[in-house]
Amino acid sequence: MxxxxxxxxxxxxxxxxxxxxxxxxxxxxxxxxxxxxxxxxxxxxxxxxxxxxxxxxxxxxxxxxxxxxxxxxxxxxxxxxxxxxxxxxxxxxxxxxxxxxxxxxxxxxxxxxxxxxxxxxxxxxxxxxxxxxxxxxxxxxxxxxxxxxxxVEPLAVGVHAATKAKIKPGDIALVIGAGPIGLVTALSALAGGCARVYVADLAEKKLEIAASLSPAITPINVKSQDITEIVKRDTDGWGVDVVFEATGSPKAAAGVFEPLCPGGCVVMIGGQPDPISYDAGAAMIREARVENIFRYAHVFPRCVAMLSSGAIDxxxxxxxxxxxxxxxxxxxxxxxxxxxxxxxxxxxxx
Missing domain, CATH: 3.90.180.10 (Medium-chain alcohol dehydrogenases, catalytic domain)
Incomplete structure (x- = not known):
């Protein structure tokens, strides 16, 4: 065999x-x-x-x-x-x-x-x-x-992340990373009630795929665009309600609170081969909530149901x-x- x-x-x-x-x-x-x-x-x-x-x-x-x-x-x-x-x-x-x-x-x-x-x-x-x-x-x-x-298995990561973020209808989210996990997280955030989801990445082709998934997804190419500048411009300086970090990159983690609104939530998804650091002071002045996820739990039936209904494609x-x-x-x-x-x-x- x-x-x-x-x-x-x-x-x-x-x-x-x-x-x-x-x-x-x-x-x-x-x-x-x-x-x-x-x-x-x-x-x-x-x-x-x-x-x-x-x-x-x-x-x-x-x-x-x-x-x-x-x-x-x-x-x-x-x-x-x-x-x-x-x-x-x-x-x-x-x-x-x-x-x-x-x-x-x-x-x-x-x-x-x-x-x-x-x-x-x-x-x-x-x-x-x-x-x-x-x-x-x-x-x-x-x-x-x-x-x-x-x-369903990678989608379960995104659904678990959206669940941990406690998304409310009309929230605005940012997903850092347009790989498979970042994209299923963007879809999960929209299914959970987000009105708009920004997806940031270096790869233009992946960003094109992200934009094709929904008119509610706005791509950001970090090679030529500043994430925080775009988010603040579009939200009258307030920031996004949720940031999903889906790269595991130390550089991405270092600035994860900059586009976040006061009282917002950061969800750490990206796997890190080595320890990474983020700005605890930036989290403190926002009273930010930080969630960490490890795989998923209790979401496989939800994922299957959403695929069947067309809620997520x-x-x-x-x-x-x-x-x-x-x-x-x-x-x-x-x-x-x-x-x-x-x-x-x-x-x-x-």
Missing amino acids: KSLVLEKKDDITLRDFPAIDREEEVLGSRDIRIKMHTVGICGSDVHYYTHGRIGPFVVKEPMILGHEASGTVIETGSEVTTLSVGDRVCMEPGVPDPNSKATRLGMYNVDPAVRFWATPPVHGILRPTCVHPEAFTFKLPDNVSFAEAAM VKPLITRTFAFEDSVRAFDIAASAPPADVKLQIELPQ
């Missing part, structure tokens, strides 16, 4: 992975066996490929990549009641310890014992089949495609699709960060 394996930093192969073959034979009474259909390439997958680590998570032995996935149920455990063979599904990739304090308090995403696909030492999902708990597997409506369903973000046999090339392209690409996906043989 071939899988896409990160052997070590800068080394990916498509090969048989016997250990997974053995593990996949075990189906618990409340588990689902799923035939994979579509898997998205995430920035974290690429970062493990190019750097071999993200913060404390270090690739020490071969690891299968991928965690943004959709597929079809091919077998169910004896106690499964909500899913049947043939159901089309997407999967939440993090499985917490149900008995941990974080999980019992409803914060299962920050459970230290959570097992998250493609986070060392847990294998990812770029392989033909997987076994996953029923509780973290979600049936798709007929009008949600496999490609859209594989976007992620199709324009899927800019390229590759066959499974071209997975290594797909990762090399993703690692080169083409300015016109947002989300690259891989389709497995059916």
